[in-house]
Amino acid sequence: MTANSYQLKTMLRTYGRQLTSARRLERFKQSLAATAAEDDVQISRLAKRRMLVEQVSREIIENLMAAGSDNTVVQEIRTALEAEFGNSIELTYPPGEADMRIYKLTDDGPEEVSIEERNLIIKRLWDITLEKVDDTML
Structure with missing residues (x-):
């Protein structure tokens, strides 16, 4: 290099x-x-916990997943996502855009996934992240 x-x-x-x-x-x-x-x-303790789990999950998805973090929770989420969709998925935030882009790595290079596939992947990413964060929080 x-x-x-x-x-x-x-x-x-x-x-x-x-x-x-x-x-x-x-x-x-x-x-x-x-x-x-x-x-x-006044919010019940359970509701406060749920809000905190959602906030932490949102931070993980928006900041750590696309950045390639070495955090163990992020790695577990990525492993679970790859088990469902294959390890050829790349999550990224293009400069100047607020929405995450998802690409599949092919022999011809990265290709953006369809809207339907993107929505499915993001929904599963959210569900997996909520579950992992909830399991790891005291």
Whole structure:
């Protein structure tokens, strides 16, 4: 690997992290605005747990799955997803876009999956993530 390609790869990785941070900050601002508008409501312990599980799951899906994290929960989720859809799936957030793109790696290169397949994969990703997070939380 040449020095230029290494520098380019490092720069792109840094840029990807900056985009992830920007998305996280935007969601945080939106959640603060929504929280400020809500009445103070007593929520049962179970409902609070469910909300926390969903919040952690959302963070995992939106920030760690596409970033290729070494986190054990992320690896377990990826393994379960690959068991259902094959290990040729790539999750990514293109620069400047808020929605995740899913590609299948083929002999001709990566191809974006159909809308129906994307929706199925994302639904399963969400279900698997909720289950894994719920199992690992105290």
